[in-house]
Amino acid sequence: DAKTTQPNSMESNEEEPVHLPCNHSTISGTDYIHWYRQLPSQGPEYVIHGLTSNVNNRMASLAIAEDRKSSTLILHRATLRDAAVYYCIPMYFKAAGNKLTFGGGTRVLVKP
Amino acid sequence: DVKVTQSSRYLVKRTGEKVFLECVQDMDHENMFWYRQDPGLGLRLIYFSYDVKMKEKGDIPEGYSVSREKKERFSLILESASTNQTSMYLCASRPLGTSGRNEQFFGPGTRLTVL
Numbered sequence: 001d002a003k004t005t006q007p008n009s010m011e012s013n014e015e016e017p018v019h020l021p022c023n024h025s026t027i028s029g030t031d032y033i034h035w036y037r038q039l040p041s042q043g044p045e046y047v048i049h050g051l052t053s054n055v056n057n058r059m060a061s062l063a064i065a066e067d068r069k070s071s072t073l074i075l076h077r078a079t080l081r082d083a084a085v086y087y088c089i090p091m092y093f094k095a096a097g098n099k100l101t102f103g104g105g106t107r108v109l110v111k112p
Numbered sequence: 113d114v115k116v117t118q119s120s121r122y123l124v125k126r127t128g129e130k131v132f133l134e135c136v137q138d139m140d141h142e143n144m145f146w147y148r149q150d151p152g153l154g155l156r157l158i159y160f161s162y163d164v165k166m167k168e169k170g171d172i173p174e175g176y177s178v179s180r181e182k183k184e185r186f187s188l189i190l191e192s193a194s195t196n197q198t199s200m201y202l203c204a205s206r207p208l209g210t211s212g213r214n215e216q217f218f219g220p221g222t223r224l225t226v227l
Contacts, residue, residue: 032212032213032214034214041220041221042218042220042221043116043202043204043218043219043220043221044155044202044216044218045217045218046215046216046217049212049213049214049215051212091214098143098206098214099145099147099157099160099170099171100147100155100157100204100214100216101154101155102154102155103154104154
């Protein structure tokens, strides 16, 4: 599995954008980049994934560097509900199985 | 709404007891997983199952077994609970994937304390 580096924590004001960086310089060409988040006292939940192109969904956007050695998760307008630990997970896709290996993640604090 | 439920949010057991943790999903998913989460160690995979009666060991299967008799249900069994199995246990499910998406749906977790 590719190793990842994420900042331990980030703070944001409510309604402002949050940019969460992830360095994954050892990623292989076939690894997808997944992001999950874990709200307090809950199980993790999927946020977004991508391979090479930037991706958008209702929760967030994912910007992937051209060399794929880093990516940035963008929360466009942070709300208090977005306070969570965010995990970046490069992963080779398999139809069956595919464990998730969570690193330390980035703890996001949203201030009202 | 898709749902993964776990039988208990909190559980206290004694050393040596046999412990059953139950997980049920209502999404007809083929893959199901059991993880444990400990501070500083992240999530670690105990076992997973990709079909009924099929199971594979994860990274830390010692001291655990699993059972999948029905597609929707995946049970984790601690044959003889020990204090080092005190942890948060998370169940997850995932459909047989396509197009690189590995969205796993997690239950709320069971915080197990072994005294």
